[in-house]
Amino acid sequence: MQRVANCILRTDDYVLMLKKPRRGWYVAPGGKMEAGENIKDSVVREFKEETGLSIENPELRGSFTFVMREEGKTAQEWMMFTFFTTSYSGDLLEVSEEGELEWVPVDEVLQKPMAEGDREIFKHILTSEGQLYGTFVYTTDFRLIDQDLDPSRPD
Amino acid sequence: MQRVANCILRTDDYVLMLKKPRRGWYVAPGGKMEAGENIKDSVVREFKEETGLSIENPELRGSFTFVMREEGKTAQEWMMFTFFTTSYSGDLLEVSEEGELEWVPVDEVLQKPMAEGDREIFKHILTSEGQLYGTFVYTTDFRLIDQDLDPSRPD
Numbered sequence: 001m002q003r004v005a006n007c008i009l010r011t012d013d014y015v016l017m018l019k020k021p022r023r024g025w026y027v028a029p030g031g032k033m034e035a036g037e038n039i040k041d042s043v044v045r046e047f048k049e050e051t052g053l054s055i056e057n058p059e060l061r062g063s064f065t066f067v068m069r070e071e072g073k074t075a076q077e078w079m080m081f082t083f084f085t086t087s088y089s090g091d092l093l094e095v096s097e098e099g100e101l102e103w104v105p106v107d108e109v110l111q112k113p114m115a116e117g118d119r120e121i122f123k124h125i126l127t128s129e130g131q132l133y134g135t136f137v138y139t140t141d142f143r144l145i146d147q148d149l150d151p152s153r154p155d
Numbered sequence: 156m157q158r159v160a161n162c163i164l165r166t167d168d169y170v171l172m173l174k175k176p177r178r179g180w181y182v183a184p185g186g187k188m189e190a191g192e193n194i195k196d197s198v199v200r201e202f203k204e205e206t207g208l209s210i211e212n213p214e215l216r217g218s219f220t221f222v223m224r225e226e227g228k229t230a231q232e233w234m235m236f237t238f239f240t241t242s243y244s245g246d247l248l249e250v251s252e253e254g255e256l257e258w259v260p261v262d263e264v265l266q267k268p269m270a271e272g273d274r275e276i277f278k279h280i281l282t283s284e285g286q287l288y289g290t291f292v293y294t295t296d297f298r299l300i301d302q303d304l305d306p307s308r309p310d
Contacts, residue, residue, distance in 0.1 A: 001156040003234075035232060038220045040288035040305055060286055063215065063236070065193045077190060079158075079234075081218070131215055133195035150195055 002078035005043035006030020007058050008125055010086050014103040015126070017112065018050060021099050023142075026112040028082065028122075029101070039081040051101055052093035058083035061125045062132040066117075070140045082132075084125050116144035124149070157233035160198035161185020162213050163280055164206075165241050169258040170281070172267065173205060176254050178297075181267040183237065183277075184256070194236045206256055207248035213238035216280045217287040221272075225295045237287075239280050271299035279304070 006028040009016040017026045031046035033039065040058065047055050062082035068075045092101060104112065109122050117136035124132045130151065137146035161183040164171040172181045186201035188194065195213065202210050217237035223230045247256060259267065264277050272291035279287045285306065292301035 001158075003156075035229065036220060036222045036290060036292070038288045038290045038303070038305070039218050041290075041303075060215070060218065060288075063194050063218075065191060067191045074190065133193045133215075135191060135193045135196075137191070148193065148196075150193070 002076070003033040003039075003042075004030060004078060004080045005033055005039050005046060005083070006080065007043050007047050007055050007083040007085060008061075008122065009047075009053070009055060009088060010084070010106065010126070011088075013106050015106055015109050015122075016051065016053075016092075017102050017104045017109070018096065018098055019100040019102060024113055025118075026102075026104070026109075026114045027118060029098075030082075031098075040083075043081070043083050048090075050093075050096055050098050052096075053088045053090045055083075055085045056087040056089065058085040060131070061129075062121055062134070064117075064121070064133070065135045067135065067137045068140055069137055069145065075140055082121060082125060115142055117147055120147065120149060157231070158188040158194075158197075159185060159233060159235045160188055160194050160201060160238070161235065162198050162202050162210055162238040162240060163216075163277065164202070164208070164210060164243060165239070165261065165281070166243075166258075168261050170261055170264050170277075171206065171208075171247075172257050172259045172264070173251065173253055174255040174257060179268055180273075181257075181259070181264075181269045182273060184253075185237075186253075195238075198236065198238050203245075205248075205251055205253050207251075208243045208245045210238075210240045211242040211244065213240040215286070216284075217276055217289070219272075219276070219288070220290045222290065222292045223295055224292060224300065230295055237276055237280060270297055272302055275302065275304060
């Protein structure tokens with residue numbers, strides 16, 4: 001099972017986002033966990049690789065199960081662990097292999113093109129300090145067909 | 156990959172533990188996540204099945220990667236998500252299929268026979284409200300050969 005760890009880095013009124021080339025969708029930087037790695041080591045390593053920045057004191061805020069369905073069957077299932085932090089060191093890469101890095105004003109984050117489930121995650125984590133748990137069900141072309149969030153609204 | 160969710164239920168000066176029949180080791184009740192399930196739904200369902208009790212407002216406190224090694228190779232890898240709560244409803248099962256249920260005085264928890272890594276987890280979660288992240292490496296007969304905890308000591 002694939003496991004992904006990512007982090008929402010917010011400084012003052014901006015959030016660091018990565019625009020992926022394939023669909024032009026925005027995500028929080030991060031990537032795949034390696035074998036034997038724990039989720040925090042993973043998010044620090046992946047964030048550094050994608051952005052050049054070392055995040056400091058990332059806190060886990062969301063734990064999600066993603067299911068991708070095709071013809072009524074589960075084609076894939078993976079987990080995502082989303083951290084949050086406001087501090088980092090280092091210099092932003094000018095070019096990331098994974099896409100375009102962009103400091104997005106906080107009040108524009110939810111207007112960016114992104115997976116529908118990710119929008120719910122940003123909405124929650126940018127407005128609440130509580131843990132968010134959820135399951136998202138997508139088609140193989142990333143259309144959200146079901147979601148179950150707990151809490152269902154930000155606190 | 157196997158995923159396990161469990162919960163440390165503490166009420167006043169007692170912790171609910173499950174003594175597994177095979178080695179006589181104590182664990183926090185819980186069990187395997189099902190396909191498509193998120194970690195919180197999973198811990199509530201599993202705790203109910205093993206104990207008869209409905210835990211209320213469980214909070215995620217620890218996220219762990221377990222690696223089991225055999226002859227220098229990884230034989231198995233799984234993840235465990237450990238929650239904590241102090242409230243529940245329902246009546247304790249008199250007989251659990253999984254082992255013997257026991258309300259253990261808090262100051263005796265760490266003296267019980269258990270996997271070495273689990274002892275570290277209990278020690279941390281019973282004394283700190285912060286999140287714990289970690290990797291544990293075991294032999295196939297459950298001897299702990301390596302661990303990496305973050306934070307390394309309870310706050």
